[in-house]
Amino acid sequence: MDVLIIGTVGYDNVQTPFGKRERALGGSASYASVAASFFAKPSMVAIVGEDFEEKHKQLFLSKQISLHGLKQVPGKTFAWGGKYEFDMNEAKTEFTDLNTLLQFDAHVPEQYRNAKYVFLANTDPVLQLKVIEQLKNPEFIVLDTMNFWIQTKKEDLLKVISKVDVLLLNDGEARMLFNTVNLLQAAQQALKLGPKYVIIKKGEHGALLFSDGKHFSAPGYPLEVIKDPTGCGDCFAGGFIGYLAKHNKVDEPSLRRAIVYGSVIASFNAEDFSLDRMTRLDSSEIEKRFLEMKDIREF
């Protein structure tokens, strides 16, 4: 089963206590698509500028990612710079050059409009809504967002939330959006807005899945060294929806396994800069770590 992924493709300048990279391939759609490619065939909708390098297009193609929705226009590609301090929890943004992202119209090519599994990676909720309107028969839409949209376009965001199946938030965003420190209360409020499931990502502490009356707590994978956490949330989402699309099933046991696979992919991503670890990753490593995740929560 195919997965449609809408988000950003860009170049990142990233600095962590373990080194720095300039103009490294990044963006939510890049991470999520490569992550999903371990399970399903992703189609990407995003925009880049004329400086977008051929080798990066080839990287996507080598992962069987369909690029009919990757629009290239005059101007520069979206660029972001950030720095992680000692605790690696949150990047301090140093610059955000939207560049050609300002022209992004979220147009979904005709051949992608029948997609059943859709991931709306972090972008303007107005564009996310526009994507949903173009879909003919979506069965499972996963939505990601960030604090910036919660603060600046909350009304539009709430409208998108009401139309999706899964709302993905990190713990800080959940607390901000629902004005409570209690994640269970935040999730219960989120479910009332429409989604069937809410997933709260807690970084090293794992992830929580909430649905009506059900609760699942996925462990975090214990990494000795985290070199660069950029894109982990998108890798989680890509792995999650990719696994579900592969099995074309969204019952509770599948969702739980999908969350653990998402966590596994995200944990690999943090082991190196940019998409470096993801491009070296193979299925046997993923399966091995999935079994480790089973072991570390067994009692």
Next chain:
Amino acid sequence: MDVLIIGTVGYDNVQTPFGKRERALGGSASYASVAASFFAKPSMVAIVGEDFEEKHKQLFLSKQISLHGLKQVPGKTFAWGGKYEFDMNEAKTEFTDLNTLLQFDAHVPEQYRNAKYVFLANTDPVLQLKVIEQLKNPEFIVLDTMNFWIQTKKEDLLKVISKVDVLLLNDGEARMLFNTVNLLQAAQQALKLGPKYVIIKKGEHGALLFSDGKHFSAPGYPLEVIKDPTGCGDCFAGGFIGYLAKHNKVDEPSLRRAIVYGSVIASFNAEDFSLDRMTRLDSSEIEKRFLEMKDIREF
């Protein structure tokens, strides 16, 4: 099997967003002993002043807690005042009146010196060391501490750590003691100091168990309302060692189950002020929540 518990008994003034209590029964030994009493027979070593109320002694006795080591001396009982802000993560200490705690000599009554299972709750590491020296044949010693001792008596603390089987830390203490944000690295360093096991408590995010080459991640129990988190760490420890003492077995599967039972007891404790929820708690509630914990972890 009996459990020996050394720590504080005191009176707490606590304020949280859900209310306040004055002169409520508190202290590490109080919480840990009542928690352990659901599984085993605790013996308490602590000190109180002449103002210690008979009803609180009766509360301990009603839980079959042996009080030959609860010394009552002239002067006032140890008292602590703290306030929890909106996020309920950490108490802001408003006062600490050591009072008779200054005379605490950690003398272990003769009839307790054969104890196999021992919990050294948070106190001065010099006293913790003194307790260990009085024990005849301890099989399993669990050590708790706090940031204050890490900052002021690190050398003594490291000496105690080298003599125990389990080191309990919360995530902040682990990071402080080993000067790293990475909990896996902190645990690996802790294991090198001597303990066979290290447990890192992460509050709402659950707890981690580390031993040589093994890792276990226990989920947190999702509480909708946390009224007062005071004593949760001690309840965790009391439940943990109580469960192990009951089954008189400390292999990996028992340790994992003990951690989950500890988390269950701690989660109940947070539901009300002081020891109020603990004194209403019964075994069937504990078993029910233990099964829920299994369910929220299943994939």
